[in-house]
Amino acid sequence: MKRKASKLDSYAEQLRAWFTPADQGGEGLTLSDVRARLADSGFAVSLSRLSTWWSAEQDRQMRDQILGRITSGARLSADLEKRFAKDPPPEIETLLKIFRVLIMQMSLQGQANPDILKLVGPLMTHVMGKLKLDDHAADRDLELRRVTLLEAKAAKADQAEQVEHSALSEAEKAERIRAIFKP
8 A cells, every 4th residue: 555645755864864863873853853843944744743754654664674684585595595406405403503693683683673572482482392302302212222222131031031941951041041141
């Protein structure tokens, strides 16, 4: 949906400079200060109209920034796909390290923009999910080793039982059983 043109649009560049905080290269003026400057230049506007325009402008800037990041991400993704066609993709541990860096960056950016912090949770969920899978795999490996050892012990017990029921002398039985259980 296209927005309606505003007379304030002709002052957009100047208004952005006035409203942008000083630590970001602007002047960081209040609505009242900006309204007064516009009045000094011969343009009268109400505080509510100026506030509405600035809010819409900030939304537009945020949308443009997000679309720029999406476009940049798409380019990066295409570049990665080309590189992965030549070389294998990184191991999962490498990707987890990248996730950790992203989470830290987003946490720091979240101090300035709390909406970014909403993205940290899902990223952490993915990282924690991978760690949980790793734990399950380690548990599965351990259980498999236990089962293998128990099966080996059971096979030796079966062999020993066959020797015990054989017609061999007691000395021969004892020697064969020792050989079965020899480490």
